[in-house]
Amino acid sequence: MPRWKPDARQRLVVAALGLFAEQGYDDTTVAQIAERAGLTRSTFFRHFADKREILTAGQEALSRLLAEGIDEAPPDASPLTAVAAGLERASGEMTSFNRDLGPLLRAAIDANEELRNREALKSIGMAAAIADALRRRGVAEPTARVAAELGVLAFKLGYTRWADPAHDEDPGELATHTRAAFEELRGAVAGLQ
CATH class of the missing domain: 1.10.10.60 (Homeodomain-like)
Structure with missing residues (x-):
């Protein structure tokens, strides 16, 4: 070999x-x-x-893709529209290989405290990349941080649904799931007022 x-x-x-x-x-x-x-x-x-x-192998690339999508959003895009563009960019790069790893990755993380802590750090890194990209667009700190956290939550929720082994049918593209999750979260935030 x-x-x-x-x-x-x-x-x-x-x-x-x-x-x-x-x-x-x-x-x-x-x-x-x-x-x-x-x-x-x-x-x-x-x-x-x-x-x-191994468990954070794609974190750097994922954070980069999220930031690139935000950077490429139209200049007049709202912070949440820019985050949606970042989610589209990152989700569009995920393949069936990434989907197939989901259940194995989840099982490994759920079974080990050190890995759960590392997973939390991965989420913090993703949120930081999103917030940095938003600040480059002139978004104020509190708004950038809230939008970034919503983006991370949407990505994680969309990925969890996409990688769910209970899906017997074709789950489609990850972008469909992250887009739906982001819209759900936007609605939840609007309902807080």
Whole structure:
């Protein structure tokens, strides 16, 4: 087997999440992950600093996509319309690979306190990226933070619905789910007044 297959990173993620689900996060070693993926430990460390990093592998790209979508929104877009553009951009990049990982990822996170804390940090990072992009558009701090939190909630809710294994039918695109979740949250906020 060639050492440098182009899908090594994805293979490592799938192997790790499978092992986490089967035997638990704490009982899974880097060597086991590499072996299951058909790769070496050194290949693992070329892609990830440690096994925890597997669970936040896409965070940087996701935050970047959210911010890019906001940056590309029309100049006169409201803060919430700009966040919706960020959600569209990020959701549009998700594939069936991302959807298929959802249940494994959720099981691993739910079973381990350290991973739940790391997941919370991931949400904070996403909110910070959204708020920074909104501030670049001249949005005031409190408004940027509230809009950012709504964006994160919408993404997480939409992704959870999209990746739900109970769907026997084709769940469609993630963007459809994040868009619906964002509209629900906008309605909930309006109902608070």
